[in-house]
Amino acid sequence: MSHRFDVTQNIWEDLYKGGHKLSYPNDVFVRITHRLLDSSIHPRVLDYGCGSGENLLHLARREFQMTGADISDSALETTRQRLQEADLNAELQLINGATLPFDDASFDVIVAWQVLTYNDWNSLPVILAELDRVLCPGGIFIATMSAPGDFMEQNGKPLHNGLYELQSRGQEGALIMIVQEAQLPDCFPGKAIKTGWFAHEFDGIPSHHWIISYEK
Ligand SMILES: C[S@@+](CC[C@H](N)C(=O)[O-])C[C@H]1O[C@@H](n2cnc3c(N)ncnc32)[C@H](O)[C@@H]1O
Helix, strand or coil: CCCCHHHHHHHHHHHHHCCCCCCCCCHHHHHHHHHHCCCCCCCEEEEECCCCCHHHHHHHHCCCEEEEEECCHHHHHHHHHHHHHHCCCEEEEECCCCCCCCCCCCEEEEEECCCCCCCCCCHHHHHHHHHHHHEEEEEEEEEEEECCCCHHHHCEEECCCCEEEECCCCCCCCEEECCCHHHHHHHCCCCCCEEEEEEEEECCEEEEEEEEEEEC
16 A cells, blocks of 8 residues: 555545546547457456546446446545436445455456556555456556656655655645656566557646556
């Protein structure tokens, strides 16, 4: 477990309780999942850190069997309401630590979009091992991690080895990781990862992310 798991959990719970909500799925998420996933081959998808559910709803509309998991009850409540309004179904699960409440090999696909950054070098391998445990053999893992130059780096106090303490309003005290490209294989030892990146900047706010995928 991240040694600031409770800090991160309180931050996101407060943000979602205050109405934080993204209305549409991430465009790169839409393109990557369209390219890699077929609901007739990989039907069961876990959206780990699903937040307010925009990516989850997108895949539910594409007829995947969705499970959403998050550390914020309010995020799951927002997702639940949006599913109801859209007449779609998904299982929703609150995460309370490093152990995932799912059986081994429960999912054909795991997506973890803009979530894994909320870790440190101790907690990251623990959660990645858990996610790998619940992914079935032949399953597909797709995630992002924050890349150098991201606005979180500019709003974080550097600690050591890519670890930052966030100081941006509403996220003060959260620990995040911003890894170099050369560190990605170390984050996923033993996995044949495919990597990529996406970045954009608008109104002075840069957003830089690695994309990581592997087949189990
Ligand atoms: C930047 S938001 C991304 C939400 C969504 N995946 C998206 O792309 O819009 C980060 C999300 O990760 C969740 N989160 C942070 N740490 C987590 C953890 N250890 N386990 C599960 N979810 C976590 C937060 O509650 C929040 O909903």
